[in-house]
Amino acid sequence: MMRTHHCGELTAENIGQQVTLAGWVNRRRQHGEHLAFLDIRDYTGLTQCVVDNTVDARSEYVITVTGTVTARVEGTVNRDLPTGEIELQDCIIEVLSEAEPPPFPIDERADKVDEMVRLKYRYLDLRRERMQRNLRLRSKINAAIRSAMANQDFIEVETPMLMPSTPEGAREFLVPSRQRPGNFYALPQSPQLYKQLLMVGGLDRYYQIARCLRDEDLRADRQYEFMQLDLEMSFVEVDDVLSAAEVGVLDAAEVATGVRPTEVPRITWHEAMERFGTDKPDIRFGMELVELTEVFAQTGFKAFSSAGSIKGIKVDGGASQYGRNKLDGLTDEAKAMGAKGLVWLKVIVPEAAEGEQGSDGVASGLAFQSPVAKFISADETASILSTMDATEGDLILIVADEWTTTCEVLGELRNRIGRPPVHEGPYKYLWVVDFPLFVGVDAATGRPKPGHHAFCHPHPDDLDKLESDPMSVRAWAYDLVLNGWELGSGSIRIHDPLLQRRVFALLGIDDEEADRRFGFFLDPFKFGAPPHGGFAYGIDRLSAILAGEENIREIIAFPKPSSGVDPMTGSPGEVDDGQLEELGLRVLPPAE
RNA sequence: GGUCCCGUAGUGCAGUCUGGAGUGCACGCCGCCCUGUCAAGGCGGAGGUCGCGAGUUCAAAUCUCGUCGGGACCGCCA
Structure with missing residues (x-):
């Protein structure tokens, strides 16, 4: 071995020992003709070596140091360093590799360096803690x-x-x-x-x-x-x-x-959509979607009266944080996501709403400040306030649309407004189960599209609806979600060729086509396939x-x-014509 | 394919809005000084295609257009 210890492990217990360390010169501090401090680094940490300043070992030189573990003199102990109580004296330095100055500092300052530079010199980036x-x-x-x-x-x-x-x-x-x-x-x-x-x-x-x-x-x-x-x-x-x-x-x-x-809680896909507006809910924060369709059952507000699903989210104290510009921005985002619009309501005490349209006469003494406040009746106002548990200063965002759009738009707004960065704790795992077997319709064929894949087992309780109402059929499919990131998904598979044929039929795949596209995969199932399922994350x-x-x-x-x-x-890069020829390939000129 | 943001010395930035000589800061680098530092300190020095190309202008890092590169997001990812 070229070393007796690692650079981060020497402590006062090693005092007096002669040791050899191997690693990179992390930093050098020069103090005169015959004194310099030189930190040697490996993946375990740093050790300070006291050397003669004539030693030629600069940043990132690869060296071995043989020296005596010595207690640091009074007042020079470094409490910030695990090895800060000791240093190596009487050092013999052997340079194993010289090094050009690195393009960026090999420490936490490189966190701010352009990522392309870090990636170009990834082998240097990897040296960092x-x-x-x-x-x-x-x-x-x-x-x-x-x-x-x-x-x-x-x-x-x-x-x-x-x-x-x-x-x-x-x-x-x-x-x-x-x-x-x-x-x-x-x-x-x-x-x-x-x-x-x-x-x-x-x-x-x-x-x-x-x-x-x-x-x-x-x-x-x-x-x-x-x-x-x-x-x-x-x-x-x-x-x-x-x-x-x-x-x-x-x-x-x-x-x-x-x-x-x-524990990892389990909720159904439908519940995830209803409460969080997404199939990968981040449950670290609240701001859940609140069902308001019934509240507006008798509404005279045209934007709401014809909507299939009306839901809202409440931003606690959001009334003052969201000015007109930000609200217009949210509205644009909602429209970009497919909503017809976004209704915002600021919960106010009416007296404060100077010159603004308010809907008053509510027992709570609260009202809405909103461009559409005049379309919302006193009963509806009271009902919204109680259903959403809103108080003065809150901001309420409402979407009225078909169910999927309402959920998805509010889910996205919820994330944008309230979601912490994914890597910030706490860690909240969640199973989402009972995904729909089909999601949407293929524009080209008019056939339903598989939500997971074509081999996913329908929920047995829904088998009788497979042909009559395929879009309502649940699948034995599930996702694992962590802090709003989809970690993985899986399903129970179809092992019965007859059931597989039924699903293919719905997808518009006949036996001939199934055999052509998936034959190598489906044939084995004729020879006795066990019921099975799996997952991947x-x-x-x-x-x-x-x-x-x-x-x-x-x-x-x-x-x-x-x-x-x-x-x-x-990479990727061009290859020799000879390589292409051997593969029977020819490269087309770039498309216009 | 789309939206938004970024590009100035090896690295990180300021300067761009409101045009006036590559004007500047920090780190790093090179040299000298320095015997207790630990992001050492002091002095000096080198280092620039202001991503690239057009345009406007007496004058462009700065304004306009285009283009290239990068990032985040949408589409896409069964």
Whole structure:
């Protein structure tokens, strides 16, 4: 070994020992011809070395230091440093690698450096405490999850990265075949198909920390390639899958934060939409959607009288924080999201509403200040105030539209107004269950679109409505949500070919087409498929939140910026004509 | 494809609204001084295609248009 200790572990207990440390020169403080302090750094921390100033070791030089652990003289102890009671004296420095000055400081100041510069020199960025902490935390999370799965008798199985193209869902990365020019593999969006076949294969319980690839636009919580904990189980019902998946997530959370979440509440998709206006509610804060449709059952206000669903949210004390400009901005946002409009009401004491239209005569003594206050009756005003539990100074936002729009618009407004950054605690996990089997209608075919995927098992209680009222059919599908981020999703799968055929029929896929597109996947189910279901959750997202980061790039060693172009390697790049020829490919000129 | 924001020395910024010589700050870098610092301190120095290109103007980092790069979000992500 080139070293006897790490740079962050020497304490007063080591005084008198001769030690050798290896690492990078973190900083050098020169005090004269024959005295300099030199901090040596590795992933564990810093140790101060007292050296002769003639030593030529500058920032980021890689060195070993052999010296004697010595108590610092009175008054020079550094309480901010774990190793601050000691220093190395009589040092012998060996320079292993010289270093040019780094383009940015290797410390927390680099947090403010342009991310493209950090990514171009990622190997320097990784030397920083923040990145070391994040990647080591992620490693612990991976280990905790693996252990949790193994302890539940799941077996880890690797599945192919080269698989057939299945154009449904996310856009795929394609890989040209050299041996069969003009033919392509696809990189897996997920191991979905294979893991179900593992169940047919009798593996019973499978898991994998799987790399998934999707050629879709990048975001703070999305990379082209990302890692999922993927699992699948045979002979199970929904609760079995949720319980099994939960163990890994909660173990990971405990390892990362020291606190094990006590429980993960479950709510239905419908309740999530009703109360939070989204299928991934952030339940760290209130401001829930309040049902107001009945309040306006007899209303003369035209904007409300024809609406299928009227709901509101209350911003406590928001009346003074939201001036006309901000309210106009919210209204524009609501319209951009598909609402016909947004009604805002400021709860006031009427006397304060000088020159403004108020609706008064309410027993509470409160009224609304609003452009539409004159359209809201005294009864309605009183009813809104009591239903929403509003007091003076509150701001009420109301959307009246079809149910989905009302919920989604208010859900988005709720998030924009009240939602803390995702990485700020507390951590609130949530299962959302009973998703609808179909979501919306395909504009081209007029057929319903699968909410999860075409192999998702309908809720058995709704099977009789499958053909008569497909849009009301619930699915045995579920999502796990953490602080408003979708961590993962899963479902119980269809294992009965006849039921699969019924679902395909609704999607407009006949037997011939099903065989052509999914034959390799469906044929195995003719040979005895066990009932099975599974789940997958994003390890990048989980790690980011548990690390207190709001961008998954911070917990990935070599991520790509949202352009998809890696500033460090320059990829993607052009390839030789010879490589293209071998693959039977020709590049078209750029489209206009 | 869309909306909004950003681009000035190796790094982080000010200057842009209200046009007047690359004007400045901090860190870093180089040199010198310095024996107890720990983001050491002092003195000196080097370092610039103000992203790029047009336009307006006597004059553009500053105004206009275009373009490139980056970020957040929408679309998209079964």
